[in-house]
Amino acid sequence: MRHWRRLCWSVWAKHELDMSGDGVLPPILLIGGGRMGAAMLAGWRERGVSQVIVVDPSVEAARLAGDGVSVVPSGAVLPAGFAPEVVVLAVKPQIAAEAVPFCGRFAKRALYISIMAGKSLAGLADLVGPEAAVVRAMPNTPASVRQGITVAIAGAHVSAGQLELAHGLLAAVGSVAWVDEERLLDPVTAISGGGPAYVFLLTELLERAALAHGIAPELARLMARQTIVGSAALLAASEEDAADLRRAVTSKGGTTERALGVLMADGAWPAAMEAAIDAASARSAELGG
Numbered sequence: 001m002r003h004w005r006r007l008c009w010s011v012w013a014k015h016e017l018d019m020s021g022d023g024v025l026p027p028i029l030l031i032g033g034g035r036m037g038a039a040m041l042a043g044w045r046e047r048g049v050s051q052v053i054v055v056d057p058s059v060e061a062a063r064l065a066g067d068g069v070s071v072v073p074s075g076a077v078l079p080a081g082f083a084p085e086v087v088v089l090a091v092k093p094q095i096a097a098e099a100v101p102f103c104g105r106f107a108k109r110a111l112y113i114s115i116m117a118g119k120s121l122a123g124l125a126d127l128v129g130p131e132a133a134v135v136r137a138m139p140n141t142p143a144s145v146r147q148g149i150t151v152a153i154a155g156a157h158v159s160a161g162q163l164e165l166a167h168g169l170l171a172a173v174g175s176v177a178w179v180d181e182e183r184l185l186d187p188v189t190a191i192s193g194g195g196p197a198y199v200f201l202l203t204e205l206l207e208r209a210a211l212a213h214g215i216a217p218e219l220a221r222l223m224a225r226q227t228i229v230g231s232a233a234l235l236a237a238s239e240e241d242a243a244d245l246r247r248a249v250t251s252k253g254g255t256t257e258r259a260l261g262v263l264m265a266d267g268a269w270p271a272a273m274e275a276a277i278d279a280a281s282a283r284s285a286e287l288g289g
């Protein structure tokens with residue numbers, strides 16, 4: 001196994017890698033400037049970009065991209081001579097066949113980074129060419145506050161320099177980890193890709209329960225949100241496992257123990273979570289190709 005391949009298994013903390021001498025990112029073409037594309041773009045801008053062009057037909061994309069970034073409605077109207085070193089594919093996988101193939105013309109020089117859920121390396125090669133250097137990555141929405149986690153895999157034609165470049169671009173919005181088995185990207189999509197939605201659902205359910213018990217709406221909302229935010233901060237500040245932190249708030253014979261007894265009765269919560277992750281993972285595999 002080559003040295004860089006071994007290196008990339010570990011999670012590199014964000015900002016650990018200096019990607020180029022002056023820190024300015026090379027020219028980037030971003031296809032799809034929606035929620036996730038715009039979040040990544042904001043992270044790159046903080047690092048300093050030389051030139052970024054966004055291809056996105058929506059009016060919203062121009063607002064999300066911010067000042068100084070050109071947004072064009074299609075690949076057909078890119079400025080002549082624009083030669084991106086990185087092409088980031090951030091459209092929905094369902095429209096990839098229509099939105100992506102035009103950029104295959106940059107494959108001689110460019111690194112492609114796809115964040116499309118479920119789109120496999122083989123499917124990406126069909127879109128941009130069999131010799132293209134492609135990284136398949138799965139970020140999550142905390143990327144928009146630079147607290148994301150991205151898990152990625154590098155295709156066969158990615159050079160060591162391109163791997164480092166990809167790492168730096170992904171690390172601009174949070175932590176990055178690399179895997180060498182592509183099948184893992186399906187559970188990754190289900191767990192960290194979709195994970196924020198499960199946490200937000202828990203927040204909603206706590207708020208709903210507070211309302212059901214007659215707590216005023218404003219306080220119900222505050223209690224639910226601050227419980228999640230505070231618990232996440234505690235988790236981040238602690239070296240203990242989540243299970244240990246849970247035990248620490250579960251006194252024998254107390255109220256939390258009673259609640260957990262309901263949630264865990266007959267493995268209810270664990271079974272529901274397992275089934276949910278299996279379903280999302282299967283959907284990720286279905287979207288592949």
Ligand SMILES: NC(=O)c1ccc[n+]([C@@H]2O[C@H](COP(=O)([O-])OP(=O)(O)OC[C@H]3O[C@@H](n4cnc5c(N)ncnc54)[C@H](OP(=O)(O)O)[C@@H]3O)[C@@H](O)[C@H]2O)c1
Nearest residue numbers: 032034035036055056058090091092093099115116117139
């Ligand atoms: N959101 C997440 O939590 C998350 C997490 C990990 C990965 N991802 C992946 O990230 C990708 C983008 O997701 P998102 O949540 O950012 O979606 P999104 O907000 O809908 O962004 C996609 C953007 O692509 C635009 N678009 C539509 N047709 C296009 C075309 N032909 N060329 C260029 N752009 C086009 C859309 O415009 P219109 O709105 O006008 O259609 C929209 O602005 C998806 O592949 C998704 O699987 C998302």
